[in-house]
Amino acid sequence: MGANRHFRVWRGDDTGGSLEDFQVEVNDGEVVLDIIHRLQATQAPDLAVRWNCKAGKCGSCSMEINGRPRLGCMTRMSTFEEAETVTVTPLRTFPVIRDLVTDVSFNYQKAREMPAFAPPVDTKPGEYRMQQVDVERSQEFRKCIECFLCQNTCHVVRDHEENKPAFSGPRFFIRAAELDMHPLDAKDDRKDFAVEQQGIGYCNITKCCTEVCPEHIKITDNAIIPMKERAVDNRYDPLVWLGRKIFRR
Ligand code: SF4
Ligand code: F3S
Numbered sequence: 001m002g003a004n005r006h007f008r009v010w011r012g013d014d015t016g017g018s019l020e021d022f023q024v025e026v027n028d029g030e031v032v033l034d035i036i037h038r039l040q041a042t043q044a045p046d047l048a049v050r051w052n053c054k055a056g057k058c059g060s061c062s063m064e065i066n067g068r069p070r071l072g073c074m075t076r077m078s079t080f081e082e083a084e085t086v087t088v089t090p091l092r093t094f095p096v097i098r099d100l101v102t103d104v105s106f107n108y109q110k111a112r113e114m115p116a117f118a119p120p121v122d123t124k125p126g127e128y129r130m131q132q133v134d135v136e137r138s139q140e141f142r143k144c145i146e147c148f149l150c151q152n153t154c155h156v157v158r159d160h161e162e163n164k165p166a167f168s169g170p171r172f173f174i175r176a177a178e179l180d181m182h183p184l185d186a187k188d189d190r191k192d193f194a195v196e197q198q199g200i201g202y203c204n205i206t207k208c209c210t211e212v213c214p215e216h217i218k219i220t221d222n223a224i225i226p227m228k229e230r231a232v233d234n235r236y237d238p239l240v241w242l243g244r245k246i247f248r249r
């Protein structure tokens with residue numbers, strides 16, 4: 001039998017809501033998602049939460065725990081002091097559907113806007129070849145589990161709803177960087193797309209996205225900064241400038 005701990009959980013829907021207090025049993029080795037499930041089983045059967053794998057791999061259980069964006073299934077209760085109240089709220093950047101469940105369709109919209117991987121037209125499936133070094137270079141970005149914690153954290157949209165149409169966010173900057181590094185991607189304007197369509201210029205390198213990424217992807221240092229630098233190089237390289245003038249006519 002574990003000790004009783006104080007939890008505060010946001011309950012409500014798109015019309016409003018408030019924090020509700022609970023005293024709930026916590027056992028050794030449990031994570032925050034275990035406690036949410038115990039609340040559902042004992043005191044709040046209609047408490048809404050999104051989850052799936054309970055292994056940090058599906059990216060579903062994103063929530064804010066004591067104000068920090070985290071995965072509920074990867075946040076051990078031992079992270080907190082025994083007397084500490086644990087406050088669980090939904091992701092702030094996306095509209096609430098109910099309780100801890102938010103509507104993250106902003107991210108799917110941004111994914112749809114991103115031009116897909118474009119292999120050379122004269123290369124058939126089965127003929128694609130790339131060096132191991134190129135495979136490894138972007139491997140880090142493919143670890144993304146689409147939890148959208150980085151998207152939720154970035155102040156460009158977290159504090160400025162009006163920026164959402166113009167800003168794709170860190171998850172999609174790593175996708176752009178991954179494709180830009182891909183030797184078989186025939187689209188040569190990933191950097192221009194990042195500047196002109198994804199709003200990478202809004203990012204002022206606060207690195208909050210990197211800090212919350214559960215996959216420890218170095219979003220800012222390895223994707224955003226190099227993309228910004230390469231975009232600048234492109235713009236000031238006279239040959240690239242001339243090429244652009246000629247081919248865009
Ligand atoms: Fe989550 Fe990291 Fe992917 Fe962002 S980059 S969606 S924080 S796994
Ligand atoms: Fe936002 Fe990450 Fe840039 S938090 S401002 S995208 S470094």
Ligand code: FES
Binds near residue numbers: 051053060073
């Ligand atoms: Fe899958 Fe938490 S339930 S990441």
